[in-house]
Amino acid sequence: MNSQEDKLCRRGMTVGLRGAGISTACIARQLDLTKITVRLVPKVLIIVVGSIGHLSLGMAQTWPNTLASHLMTDNTTLLGTHLNVSNTQLDWMGSVFYVTMTSFLLFAGVIVARIGRRLSLLCSCLPLALGWLLFAFAFSPEMILAGRCVVGVGASLLVIGGRAYMSEIATTNIRGLAIAFMELMKGLGLMMMAGLGVVLPWYHISFVNIGVLSLFSTGLLLIFPESPNYLAVHGKEMEALSILRRLRSSKEDAEEELRQLKHLNQCRNGSSGWAVLLTYDNIKRLAVVCGLLFIRSFTGTELIKVNVARMMQSSGVLLDANVSSFIVMSVVLCAVLAMTGLVDRLGRRRCLIISLAVMAVVYSVLGAITYLIPPPVLTDLDTAIPPVNISHTVYETNIK
Incomplete structure (x- = not known):
């Protein structure tokens, strides 16, 4: 208007x-x-559409659970062949996604900075769709491993581009909610994968993900403008101002934000991205962020998400692996819902402290049960104490 x-x-x-x-x-x-x-x-619409891609990301994270639970009863593929997968190969199918994703994150950051947030998100759909096609028509473990690598590349572009875009499009008062909504969609993707695993074979789920990616890419083409920050930094100030006027509360707010972007760009004095990054203040910020990410990575939550079906089976739960996975992923979604409502009220720091404190207690209990108490002979679901603690651990980690 x-x-x-x-x-x-x-x-x-x-x-x-x-x-x-x-x-x-x-x-x-x-x-x-x-x-x-x-x-x-327009901002709400962009946030909702821009988060759809994280549905596929959440489903990709826990797809090995569905594969493992289905292979326990039927190893037939879409092509009618039989897929024989060892436990070691299942471990790699869960891990290689994160290895590839982490390895490509640095390159993804460069790509997002060079070609823009919107185009980067569109490009992320190509490897993601290719990976899901490899899953659908897989007839060997090697083909699935290749697909997990390709999906990891797409996921890195999606994560970097999506977070950069949301943080730049949203105003300060809803920025936390915008980022949290992406995590909410990822949590919904985790639960969707577990739910779809109950009614669909593992290879048909791939086509559902391709449909999600098609919806996401269509929304990017029809609804998404380019990030005004990216346009301003690259000298396209009139385009940036036009987008800001549509998204900000007043013309004055849009012009003031553009002035701030121009000022920050001038402060770089023509320096490259690395030169700006490697300053004392930025190094301190990076050290804090890397420390938090290190703690999150080694909490074991991602391992639980990927292997929850086999963990439940090993613990003796007399429940279908897909159903037990659905229960745990529902806990993840509840945690993300709680975080979405709290992050802008309590603040990022308080949510993080509460999460780490409660998670430390829960992991201590889980460790005590696992290592200090002899494992009981499980005869029904009520005696399955470890999975209950697993659910609490996943909840507390995801509230971050």
Whole structure:
């Protein structure tokens, strides 16, 4: 909505409301509320559509669970052949995704900075779709491992591009919610994979993911503008200003944000990205972030997500592996829902401290049960204490 349309809209609403006998103060409040709503709708739409890709990311993380649970009863592939997978190969199918994703993250950051956030997200759909096609038509473990590597490359582009885009499009008051919503969609993807595993064979689930990626890429093409930060840094200031005017609450806010972006760009004095990154202040920030990521990576939560079906089977739970996976992934989704509601109220630091503190207690209990108490002979689900602790551990980690 441009300034002329905004004036006409306000004038028409004012005349109509005065005709209805509404006071001037109420009219002013109603006009402000309407203006905020009009500005908020595009941002909400972008956040929702931009998070759809994380459905596929969540499903990719836990797809080995579905594969392992199905192979316990039927190892037939889409092509009618039989797939024989060892435990070691199943371990690699879970791990190689994270190895590839982590290895490519640095290159993904360079790509996102060079070609832009929107195009990077579009490019991420290609390796993700190719990986899912490899899963669908796989007739050997090696083909699945290759697909996991390809999906890991796409996931790195999706994670870097998505987080950069959301943090730049959203205003400060909803930025935490925007990032948390991406995690919410990923948690929903975890639960969807477990739920689909109950009703569909592992190779048919691949086509569901390709459909999700098609929806995501269509939304990128039809709805997504390029990040105004990227446009401003690359000298396309008029395009950046046009996008900011559609997304910010007022023309003045948009122009002020563009001025700040231009100022930050000028402070670089033509330095390369690495030169700006390797400053004392940025190194301190990076050290804190890397430390937190190191702690998160070694909590074991990702390992639990990938191998929960086999862990449940080993613990003696007399429940279908897909159903038990669905229960644990539902706990993940509940944790992300809690985080979505708390992150902007309590703040990032408090949520992180609470999560780490409770997780330390839960892991201590899990460790005590696992290593200090002799494993019981499980005869029914009520005696399965370790999986309960696993669920609590996953919950506390994902509240971050």
